[in-house]
Every structure is written in C-alpha cells, then in structure tokens.
Amino acid sequence: MTSAPRREITGFSNPTVKFIRSLREKKHRKTSAKFLVEGLRLLTDARESGYLPEILILSTAREPHPLLEKLEIDLGQTGADVIETSPDILAKITGKSNPQAVAGVFAEFDTSLDTIDRSSAYIWLVAQDLRDPGNLGTMLRTGDAVGAGGLILIDDCADPFSVEAVRASMGAIFTQKLAKARWDEFLPWLRSGKNGAPGQLVAASLRDAVPYRGAPYQAPCFLLVGNESQGLPEDYEAACDLRVTMPMKGRADSLNAAMAGAVLAYEVLASFD
Template sequence: MADLLITSPANPRLKALVALRRRRTREETGTTLVEGHEELTLALASGVRPQTLFVCPELFSPAGHAGRQEIGRQEDLVAHARQLGAEVVRLNRTAFEKVAYREGPDGLLAVVPAVGRALSQLDTDDDALLLMAQGVEKPGNLGAMLRTADAAGVSAVVAADPVTDWGNPNVVRASKGTVFAVPVATATTVEALAWLSARQVRLVVTTPDTDRLYTEVDLTGAVAVAVGAEKHGADDTLLDAAAYRVRIPMHGKANSLNVAASAAIVLFEARRQRMAGAG
C-alpha cells in the first residue's frame, strides 16, 4: 500500500500536527512530537513506537557521497518506523515546513506516545544517582539537563512542580532525544521528597547561600542532586529537606550559574567520586 501524500499546508492532519506544540493538546491526546534524524534514532533505540512518521524526501541531505550516506540512514529510519507499525505520510517541502518546529528541518517528524511516568513506576538501584529539577521554566534548560543526566549515568530525572512538560518539543530538541532514554517523572515537591525519603536517598541541593562546597560532600550511594528554578533557585521546602546544601565557587561578578550548568557540575562530581571508589 502506497504512503499517503499530503501537499496542502491547509490539510486538517497538518493542523492537528501543529496543535501538538501546545501542552494542552499533548495532554489531551497523550502524544508529542519528535523531529530530526538524531532525536528519532535515539527514541526508537529506546523503545519508542511512533504512531505516525511524516517525511519529506526533498529535505533529505543534498547530493554527493556523504549526502548519499545520510539519505541512506534517513531512509533506513523510515523503514524501521514502518516495521514498528508507524503510518508513514509523505509531505512536499511546503507542507513539511508548515509543521516543522526546527530551523533547517531534515524532513523527519514523528508523533509518538507521551513521555514520562509516575514516581511509583521509577525503578532505581540502591546506589542510584538521581536528578531533581524544581520549578524549571525553560524547556531548553530541562532538555540540557537530560543530556547531562544521560552522559553522567543518572538513573532518573524528576521534575518537581515543573512549569513545562517533558513532551514539550523544545525539551525533546534540547535533550537530543535523551528524554526517551533517561527515565523521567513529574511530581509535586512534597511528593518527590516523600518518595526520596521512603527510599533513604540523600538529598543534595545546590544554592549560593551556604559555605559548603559541592566537592566537600559524599556523593556516592543513593543520592539525589536537586536544583531550583532559574530565577529564585530552590525553595524553602526543598532546602529544609536537604541532607546537604552545597554551592559551586564563583570567581567572577555573578553569584550563580545557569541551572543546567550547575546540575552538570555536581552530577559529574558525583560520577567522579563513584568512579574513584570503584577503582
């Protein structure tokens, strides 16, 4: 059976696709968007089964030896998605650029099931390294933290009282698809703290308002590194629950780093300590 071809940007299916950029629509449909070869490859490798894959061969890599290799990889991805049961819909360039949310789209956009799970569904080891992000507003920051979490071997990331959702296309883009590779959950701060306490996970919260450096605490064993919102940082509920409040030394004019950078520094210190202990 031939793939459906859509050429009109006014097609109702494309309007429904654009609507998935809104959080309310994502929550109502239980789906989200993934755009780009790299992000889709990681999503599929992580077990995601796309519902629909929209493709535009006109936007595949240009001619030339390297270009032909890239086109081959993109066509392989389309074939893989089809094997997983995805409907494949072909769009012309005008129609695809109507629905694409990235600059310089590569001709691949999929509708996939919503990402995220309940805290009770997170399966963590006794010495798990976790990341908790409280009240983070910017999708780019949440996505960047996911890339770090994946690289640092974090067992799960919990968004506490988040302003954005895991399925935000800009979270997916900034995470390079790692939102599908790292277990993620959403909860209130109170729920997240109760969950950590029940599992005897020590909470380490970053804040500039402490004398203790992040390198001065034991980050091995079951530990959750927590960062607060971009503007105000961790709130009193989170700070009061901390086993340790730690700061990153600042030698310039500013008194703090971007929240994603702060998370990266502390998480990789935790990874360094764990590798040193294993050696």
Template sequence: MHINSKDNPRVKLFRKLLSSKKAREEHGLFAVEGARNCVDTAYEAVCGRIKVHSVFYTQTALTKYKNTLKTDTLFSCTRPEDVFEISDELAKKMTDEGNSQGIYMIVFKVDLPFVAEYIDKNGKYLVLDNLQDPGNLGTLLRTADAVGVSGVVMTDNCVDLYNPKVVRSAMGSTTRLDLFVVDNFLNVATLFDELGIVTNAAVVRNGENITEFDFDRPCAVVIGNEGKGLPKEHSDICKNRVTISMHGNIESLNAACAGTIILWEMFRGGSHG
C-alpha cells in the same frame, strides 16, 4: 502513503502538538522535529522503549541524510500505515523553525509514574524544581543522559517536558531517559527517603562544597528555579545542602551550568576528601 495537504488530520495534529500544551495533555502525544532527533527517537522505538504514533519525511531529506543517519529506522519504528511521505513545501509549513530538515514525528508521551517500581534504589537522580526555561531543561536532560543518571524528576510546575524547545534542545535524550513529572516536591523527597536515596539541595551558599561531598551512594541532587533557586521549605526537606564554590566575581551560575557541574561531580567517582 503520501500527504500533500496541510489540512490532513495528522498534519493538523502535529501542528497542534507543537503549539499547545493542552493538546499534548489531551492526546498524550508530543511532536519531534529534526533529522537526528527523529532518527534517534525511531531507534528507541525499534528497541521497544517508546511508541511512535506517526512519521513524516521528504524524499529530499532521505537523500540528504542517508549516508550520515540511519534513516531506515524511520520505516521500522511503527506500522507502515503510520509512515507518510510529504512534499518539501508541506514540510516547511509543518514547523515554526526557519529551516525545515524534512523529518518529523508524533510520539506517545514517555514520562513514567513516580512510584517505587520505577525507581532504582541504587541509582543517582536529578530533580528539577520549578525550572522554567525550556533551553535549560533541554540542556540538563542532555547532560543527564551523557553522564548516565538513573532518571530525571520534574516537580512543582517545571516548564512542560514536551515543549518543542525542550525536545529540540534535548536532542533525543527525552526518549532515552527515565523521566518523571510530579506535582508535589514533598512526594518526591518522601519516596526517595523511603528508598534510601539521599536528597541533596543545590544552594548558592552555606552548603558543603561539591568537590568535598560524598556522592558515592544512592542520591539525588535538587536544582531550583532560575531566578529564585530552591524554596527554603524544599531545601529544608532535603538531607544535605551542596554548593559550587565560586572564586570569581559572580555569585551564582545559570541553572543549566550549575546542574552540569554538579552532575559531573556526582559521577566523577568515589568519595572526595
């Protein structure tokens, strides 16, 4: 099917989902942009992990990416009547980014209920507490995907998981990970405790050095807000505190940098010390 007008209902829905958290919550949908991001998302739909609402593509994009990306998945990830060819001109109007890659999707939200049924009792988890920067969240999702975490939990008003900047910077990881959005940090800590998953608060000082800490067990590391870190009442709830030992002239790292280092250490293997 062809769409040429920016007033088409599906195009208008895509634009709303890009710009409005309220619209994303109301419809239970989010927008995906970019050739690789969309192709990776389509693959997850073909594998049955997620559901795709709509696909938009230009002939120019298919020609450009046919030898580098599996663009055929765009046509098998949902019903044929939900796949739309659009003009290059319309593609440029669908994005706020300066450079349109000519492929877009509308996808059903992917976060799971935070209940025991969806938690791996032998797993390792990343918990993000009131993280506010979309780039940091996207980077940490991608890192979590790379090291193989069992899931990522976002608590206490983290930046919207489906913010387009998060989705872009996560580069497909949004649809590959088990993701949970929970209002109350205490609920997270309580369920993990019940399941025998040890919670470890990442703190700037007075924690056990991550290179000496034993991550070789079911556990979760908790990363706090970029400016304020973890609230004391949240770090006090956690079973342990861990710290990245700093040897230079700065006291702390960006949340995404710190999270990446701790995640790598979590999965390095074995007990340290």
C-alpha cells in the same frame, strides 16, 4: 522485510497536518498525550532506545539515508502512519522556514514516580520549578552524559515534551527516565525507599553548606536544582540531606541552573569512581 506504506498529503488543511501542527502547543500535547520530534538524528536516537513514532512525516525533498530506511522497515512491523509531503507543508507543521526533512509523532511516556527504579543508577537529577525548556533539555543531556538514571520534575516545570526541550536534550529524552511530581509527593516517595534504597537529597545552597568538592555524597544521590531566578524555597533546602556550595570567583553570584546541575553531577560521579 518491507517498509511501511506511505500516503501522500498535499493540502495544508488536511486533518493530520492540523493535528501534528497542534502539537507545538502544550494544551494539545496534553490532550492527545503525543509530542513532536524533528530530525533524523533524534528519530534514530529514539529507535535505538526502543521508541518508534506513531506517525512519520517525510519531506519529498529529503535525501536517501540508510538510517531512515531502517526506521521505515521497523515501522512496517508496527502499522505506523507514514506520510510524504512537501517542504512547505512540513514547514507549516514545524513552524520553521527551513525544516528538517523528517519528523515524527510519539506517544508521551508514563511520568509517574512508580516508573523510577532508584536502584538502577547512582545519580538522579531533580529540577524544581524549572521554567526554561532549554535548561530542562540540557539537564536531560547532562543526565545521559554522567550515566544518571533520569530526571524528576518537581512542581511547575516546563513541559519536557515541548519541541524546544526535546531538541535541547539531543536525544536524551529517550535515554533518561522522566518523572513528574509535586514536592509533597516526591519527598515521602524519596524517604520511603520505594523501588530501591532511600536516596540522599543534595542541593546547591548557601545555607549551612559545605564545599561541593569532596562532600560526603551517597548513592543513590538525588541532585536538586531550583528555579532559574528564585532558586529553591527555603523549606525545600532545609529538607535536603546535604547542602553544598560552589565558589564564584567573578562578579556572577550564581551559575545557570542547568550548568550548576552539570557541575554537581560530575563531582558526584567522580566521588563514586
């Protein structure tokens, strides 16, 4: 098998350079339905999960690597655009003074609830109005670690396809199912049992809550985490099947949203083992 042919770009004003650089902004990602991924590790995670970039960007200063060679061979079968350019232009694309030597442009995934097969996993993570892309990426990474099916984003969450969220996910953007919905769409879907059995909705709360240790979790369990500063709206909490509380032994009155999700996810995992 042969690698995909490369083309060289030497100018900052090249239309392809401008397009890839524009993907750092949400409005351009939304218009094109593409997103940018930086680094050979993430590109390898994508490849091993069945995703290949539509555009591969290579720095002329890169070091040879067998994983990169495998990626280029795979792209030779897809007709992907493989670009070789200078570190300075790659820095312009990524916005970093010391960029990774490899980057790729991927098509965004179908994020409708219809893509979720709830019977495929015992645990699902749900985030409502989560605004920090780092927290979003961390939740994806947590989902991968506990064997969750994926992450469902409710209402006005951060963009999961931003460079910051993708980087924080450490490749889990490619291993976890991802869906987006409004609350008034999500709750009927959950209760309907579409694509599997109806799920149990669980939230960390102080309202009529039981200790999170030993709580009666049921699969499939959907763990709901709220906004970093405001938490969950009261009516959202009221709609949950189970509300659990975690002890705060110090001065802090709450955990970081993504960390709370991780603690709960591991407790649910332990209860199912």
